[in-house]
Amino acid sequence: xxxxxxxxxxxxxxxxxxxxxxxxxxxxxxxxxxxxxxxxxxxxxxxxxxxxxxxxxxxxxxxxxxxxxxxxxxxxxxxxxxxxxxxxxxxxxxxxxxxxxxxxxxxxxxxxxxxxxxxxxxxxxxxxxxxxxxxxxxxxxxxxxxxxxxxxxxxxxxxxxxxxxxxxxxxxxxxxxxxxxxxxxxxx
Amino acid sequence: xxxxxxxxxxxxxxxxxxxxxxxxxxxxxxxxxxxxxxxxxxxxxxxxxxxxxxxxxxxxxxxxxxxxxxxxxxxxxxxxxxxxxxxxxxxxxxxxxxxxxxxxxxxxxxxxxxxxxxxxxxxxxxxxxxxxxxxxxxxxxxxxxxxxxxxxxxxxxxxxxxxxxxxxxxxxxxxxxxxxxxxxxxxx
DNA sequence: ACATATCCGTTCCGAATTGGAACCAATATC
DNA sequence: GATATTGGTTCCAATTCGGAACGGATATGT
Numbered sequence: 332x333x334x335x336x337x338x339x340x341x342x343x344x345x346x347x348x349x350x351x352x353x354x355x356x357x358x359x360x361x362x363x364x365x366x367x368x369x370x371x372x373x374x375x376x377x378x379x380x381x382x383x384x385x386x387x388x389x390x391x392x393x394x395x396x397x398x399x400x401x402x403x404x405x406x407x408x409x410x411x412x413x414x415x416x417x418x419x420x421x422x423x424x425x426x427x428x429x430x431x432x433x434x435x436x437x438x439x440x441x442x443x444x445x446x447x448x449x450x451x452x453x454x455x456x457x458x459x460x461x462x463x464x465x466x467x468x469x470x471x472x473x474x475x476x477x478x479x480x481x482x483x484x485x486x487x488x489x490x491x492x493x494x495x496x497x498x499x500x501x502x503x504x505x506x507x508x509x510x511x512x513x514x515x516x517x518x519x
Numbered sequence: 520x521x522x523x524x525x526x527x528x529x530x531x532x533x534x535x536x537x538x539x540x541x542x543x544x545x546x547x548x549x550x551x552x553x554x555x556x557x558x559x560x561x562x563x564x565x566x567x568x569x570x571x572x573x574x575x576x577x578x579x580x581x582x583x584x585x586x587x588x589x590x591x592x593x594x595x596x597x598x599x600x601x602x603x604x605x606x607x608x609x610x611x612x613x614x615x616x617x618x619x620x621x622x623x624x625x626x627x628x629x630x631x632x633x634x635x636x637x638x639x640x641x642x643x644x645x646x647x648x649x650x651x652x653x654x655x656x657x658x659x660x661x662x663x664x665x666x667x668x669x670x671x672x673x674x675x676x677x678x679x680x681x682x683x684x685x686x687x688x689x690x691x692x693x694x695x696x697x698x699x700x701x702x703x704x705x706x707x
Numbered sequence: 708a709c710a711t712a713t714c715c716g717t718t719c720c721g722a723a724t725t726g727g728a729a730c731c732a733a734t735a736t737c
Numbered sequence: 738g739a740t741a742t743t744g745g746t747t748c749c750a751a752t753t754c755g756g757a758a759c760g761g762a763t764a765t766g767t
Contacts, residue, residue, distance in 0.1 A: 346581050346582060346583050347580070347582070349558070352561070357564070357634075357645055358630070358631045358634025358638065358644060359560060359564050359631055359634060361634045361638040362630040362633050362634035363561070363630070364638075365638065367557070367560070368557075369555070372547060372555070373540070373545075373547065376545070376547050379672055431637050433672065434633055434637060436670065436672050437625075437632065437633070437659070437660070437670070438629045439547060440629075440670060440675075441626045441628075441629050443547055444546075444625065445546075445550050445622055445623055445626060446547060449622060450549035450550060450552075451546075451682070454681060455681035455682050457544040457680050457682045457683045458545075458677045458678065458680050458683070459677070460677055461675070461676045462666065462670070462674060463674045463675070464663065465663060467663075469665045469670075471664070472625070472661070472662055472663070472664050473625030473661060473662075474659070474662045474667070475650050475653060475655075475657045475659075475660070476657045476658045476659070476660045477650065478652055479667060480652050482625070482628060482657075484567055484621065486650060486651045487649070487650055487657075488648070488651060489568070489646045489648055489649075490646065491646065491647070492646050492647040493642060493644070494639070494642035494643050494644060495645045495646070
């Protein structure tokens with residue numbers, strides 16, 4: 332009971348270990364607990380470009396076999412990839428994006444857009460993206476799911492959602508100061 | 520000369536070390552070389568929620584002071600944050616998002632959207648986002664910079680951009696097989 | 708039949724990164 | 738003069754990582 336509050340507010344310990352961030356009530360922290368490790372997003376980049384087999388991932392990425400094996404297993408465990416047998420004799424497996432994995436496309440595309448604009452070396456983007464829908468060279472923009480306008484930080488107001496509401500209410504009823512509830516928002 | 524090709528194709532060494540991914544001609548790899556380390560995106564999440572001071576970051580995140588100091592310095596070095604003196608005596612500093620830092624908003628919002636949908640625990644999202652433009656609770660969608668339609672992986676065709684074109688041309692004139700040029704695309 | 712190749716990993720060890728805690732310096736406040 | 742606050746740095750043990758060798762199941766060449 333008290334424990335879970337402390338977990339959210341991180342008063343239980345001076346510092347939180349990285350392998351515990353999935354316990355935070357924060358969607359970014361939870362996302363990163365699955366895709367936030369070294370190599371993982373690069374593996375997914377390759378998956379979106381069509382790579383499916385262990386060897387190809389290893390060659391394309393230059394990751395060690397050990398690390399690759401570990402990362403792929405974790406992605407399978409979290410249903411971002413599925414391990415599919417594509418050959419009986421000898422038994423051979425490949426890794427394919429699931430719906431959950433495909434849903435990461437916006438994350439990768441926004442990283443591409445940022446890198447193209449802010450990390451280029453003056454030689455233009457390494458890859459160009461042609462949108463078959465409109466035929467133009469394009470980049471990704473984050474826009475509103477309802478009105479379709481591009482999202483700007485100052486026009487988006489974060490507020491306590493259902494998952495945090497009750498925690499906040501309990502804290503308030505126990506006389507916790509507003510500052511700690513604010514801090515809750517920061518952690519969500 | 521040959522070195523730079525090997526760098527791109529990663530034939531020079533069996534494996535590439537993580538601290539060298541910024542040398543890849545890949546915008547995702549380059550982006551991750553700045554924001555891909557543990558804690559960094561969580562620090563930026565806090566920055567977008569208004570945190571500016573060393574102590575507040577430390578309290579909110581539960582990161583060690585050492586690590587925080589290192590990450591902030593790196594973000595300042597890459598102009599994602601600026602260190603601004605907000606008090607003369609005693610000299611006190613705070614960290615603010617630059618334009619380059621603000622441009623990371625889509626990355627964070629797409630991580631939030633993915634986490635809300637795929638990593639929730641059945642209690643609804645921790646934070647709700649109200650878009651002042653339309654007044655609704657919304658989430659971020661990646662859409663086309665030209666036609667505005669939501670981006671779907673199968674409708675986006677990646678092709679060699681200027682930064683890779685010349686490398687590919689040189690490889691071809693030297694008789695490298697098409698497979699290695701394909702691999703170039705994968706690395707870009 | 709036997710050697711070699713391919714694919715998909717695992718095991719092991721030294722090197723690099725991280726977490727945890729203590730320490731430090733400049734100034735404000737009691 | 739003692740204690741608190743802000744913004745760090747230093748140090749060491751624990752964890753994670755990179756590199757290279759090894760393994761097992763099967764195909765392929767000779």
